[in-house]
Amino acid sequence: MDSQITIKIKNISKSFGGLKALENVSFSVKTGQIHALIGPNGAGKTTLMNIISGLETADSGEIIFNDKPINKLPPEKRTKIGIARTFQNLELFGEMTVLENVMVGMYLKYETGFIKSGLMLNSVRKVQKDIITKSLNILDYVGLNHRKNEYAKNLPVGEQRLLEIARAIAADPILMLLDEPAAGLNIRETKNLSILIKNLKEEKQITLLIVEHDMELIMGISDTITVLNFGKVIAEGDPLSIQKNPDVITAYLGEED
Amino acid sequence: MGKGNILSLLILTLVIIIFPIVIKDTYLHTIGIFAGINALVAIGLTILMGYAGQISLGQAAFYGIGAYISAILSLHFGLPVILSIFLALLVSSTAAIILAIPALRLKGHYLAVATLGFGEIIHIILHEWGPGGPSGFGDIPKMNLFGYTFTSTNDYFYLVWMCVVVIMIFSLNLINSMTGKALQAMHGSEIATQTAGINLTKLKIKVFILSSIYASLAGAMYAHYVTFLSPSSFSLFHSVLFLMMVVIGGISNIWGGIVGALIITILPEVLRGFKEFDILLYGLILTLFLLFMRKGLVPMTIDTYKRWIHR
Ligand SMILES: Nc1ncnc2c1ncn2[C@@H]1O[C@H](COP(=O)(O)OP(=O)(O)O)[C@@H](O)[C@H]1O
Ligand SMILES: [Mg+2]
Numbered sequence: 001m002d003s004q005i006t007i008k009i010k011n012i013s014k015s016f017g018g019l020k021a022l023e024n025v026s027f028s029v030k031t032g033q034i035h036a037l038i039g040p041n042g043a044g045k046t047t048l049m050n051i052i053s054g055l056e057t058a059d060s061g062e063i064i065f066n067d068k069p070i071n072k073l074p075p076e077k078r079t080k081i082g083i084a085r086t087f088q089n090l091e092l093f094g095e096m097t098v099l100e101n102v103m104v105g106m107y108l109k110y111e112t113g114f115i116k117s118g119l120m121l122n123s124v125r126k127v128q129k130d131i132i133t134k135s136l137n138i139l140d141y142v143g144l145n146h147r148k149n150e151y152a153k154n155l156p157v158g159e160q161r162l163l164e165i166a167r168a169i170a171a172d173p174i175l176m177l178l179d180e181p182a183a184g185l186n187i188r189e190t191k192n193l194s195i196l197i198k199n200l201k202e203e204k205q206i207t208l209l210i211v212e213h214d215m216e217l218i219m220g221i222s223d224t225i226t227v228l229n230f231g232k233v234i235a236e237g238d239p240l241s242i243q244k245n246p247d248v249i250t251a252y253l254g255e256e257d
Numbered sequence: 258m259g260k261g262n263i264l265s266l267l268i269l270t271l272v273i274i275i276f277p278i279v280i281k282d283t284y285l286h287t288i289g290i291f292a293g294i295n296a297l298v299a300i301g302l303t304i305l306m307g308y309a310g311q312i313s314l315g316q317a318a319f320y321g322i323g324a325y326i327s328a329i330l331s332l333h334f335g336l337p338v339i340l341s342i343f344l345a346l347l348v349s350s351t352a353a354i355i356l357a358i359p360a361l362r363l364k365g366h367y368l369a370v371a372t373l374g375f376g377e378i379i380h381i382i383l384h385e386w387g388p389g390g391p392s393g394f395g396d397i398p399k400m401n402l403f404g405y406t407f408t409s410t411n412d413y414f415y416l417v418w419m420c421v422v423v424i425m426i427f428s429l430n431l432i433n434s435m436t437g438k439a440l441q442a443m444h445g446s447e448i449a450t451q452t453a454g455i456n457l458t459k460l461k462i463k464v465f466i467l468s469s470i471y472a473s474l475a476g477a478m479y480a481h482y483v484t485f486l487s488p489s490s491f492s493l494f495h496s497v498l499f500l501m502m503v504v505i506g507g508i509s510n511i512w513g514g515i516v517g518a519l520i521i522t523i524l525p526e527v528l529r530g531f532k533e534f535d536i537l538l539y540g541l542i543l544t545l546f547l548l549f550m551r552k553g554l555v556p557m558t559i560d561t562y563k564r565w566i567h568r
Contacts, residue, residue: 053452055451091449092449095444096445104439104450112435120430
């Protein structure tokens with residue numbers, strides 16, 4: 001059965017000082033699924049994303065990716081074995097063009113050393129051309145081709161979020177983590193985003209773990225939903241069962257004024 | 258490499274070839290040599306600061322290591338000059354790894370202070386244990402390549418500036434490659450760079466090594482041209498001068514390194530005519546540069562040119 005699981009979160013706990021951001025969190029993301037992680041602000045969703053991608057270390061617990069524990073791997077190694085991500089607080093390379101941002105996402109597949117690059121060997125030139133072609137294809141795929149030569153910092157938020165996804169696609173991941181990809185998007189942009197996310201799953205066979213507040217989006221695309229509240233998993237199931245779950249309703253109602 | 262860079266390289270090469278032929282004044286050739294030596298350091302520092310987003314207030318240390326090691330090996334151990342230079346670059350690279358270690362943890366002002374400390378330590382070592390101590394040493398062998406000994410000012414002018422052109426081509430290639438983009442990415446967001454699958458540690462160490470190799474090559478050129486060394490040429494003051502070159506020329510463009518080196522080297526010579534007012538004027542001009550040309554000379558010139566074209 002485990003072979004159908006892409007990533008397994010096992011008893012993860014994490015405290016910041018006295019604050020327990022995550023307490024004994026466990027769940028699995030099945031291969032080929034869109035798995036949503038929802039919960040009120042401060043529930044610990046981003047912290048878990050950071051632990052999965054290696055930017056933070058858990059106090060205890062284990063992350064199993066494709067049947068292998070990855071706790072000890074640095075962030076760049078995790079990306080190399082197939083985990084890419086986007087950031088809630090956009091982390092683009094602002095002074096670089098849209099095309100260059102995507103190209104950087106491909107560096108891990110085509111690393112050329114300083115000396116080879118400085119000598120601009122033929123092999124380096126070929127690789128460079130290859131990277132540009134592939135990056136342009138990805139920009140086409142997310143619908144940003146018309147922006148390719150603009151500086152990333154000059155894009156509106158909606159397009160910046162798409163660019164983050166494009167850069168993550170460039171790493172050719174098995175699993176993609178999206179942290180609030182619809183934040184700051186208007187209705188039409190959100191609709192396009194939901195199509196893009198479904199395409200990532202169906203056309204590119206990427207497994208997705210998505211943190212998101214937009215319930216309409218989440219209910220429309222998710223196969224499984226895990227609900228986090230105050231660092232603990234309070235529910236898990238398909239969209240319908242989550243919508244009816246009394247614990248989830250209280251957690252969300254409790255948050256509203 | 259874009260058309261603009263290739264054209265600029267051609268013009269630079271042409272100017273280098275013609276300069277000593279048209280201008281016969283040896284004094285001007287000498288200034289040209291020092292400007293070229295400084296340019297080597299400044300190009301490396303531009304990559305380190307402008308592209309990779311690091312900072313070094315200790316670049317004179319690498320310059321000094323290059324000069325001292327190459328001089329000592331050729332003078333006291335009788336090694337061929339070219340081999341001495343090569344070994345000096347190796348020693349400097351090792352020192353760069355040591356400096357890169359704090360850079361892995363520190364940023365901004367903290368890194369500036371750490372590199373400043375590194376520069377001071379090397380300066381003190383040269384002062385206390387270098388041949389001749391504070392007063393330095395002479396009789397360093399002249400540059401020698403394939404049996405040809407470089408003696409005239411003309412020889413050194415061409416040698417130094419040929420190095421500048423070669424280093425410039427290498428650097429432009431690097432900047433325009435994926436490695437260059439990774440360096441810029443690190444400047445933009447370290448978190449995103451890491452999660453794009455790039456090893457920050459490796460990248461930072463490598464870019465510090467690169468800038469140290471350029472600086473120590475410059476130092477070795479200096480040693481075998483001047484044939485006399487003392488620690489006073491490798492002090493904090495010189496690190497600051499290198500920094501000035503990069504800032505005034507324009508940190509976001511490696512051509513800025515060359516332009517900045519020319520300005521900082523030539524300006525004091527021009528101001529010499531003003532006698533006791535020279536330091537005052539020097540300071541005033543640099544301040545005006547910083548106030549009104551924040552981005553530096555080269556990037557501002559390019560911006561102006563682009564605006565003029567699009568009119
Ligand atoms: N680096 C940190 N230092 C201290 N507290 C943190 C840090 N990161 C997150 N927290 C706290 O941990 C809790 C969970 O945060 P986060 O994972 O960002 O929540 P979410 O993404 O679900 O909104 C919050 O109370 C937040 O203030
Ligand atoms: Mg969050």
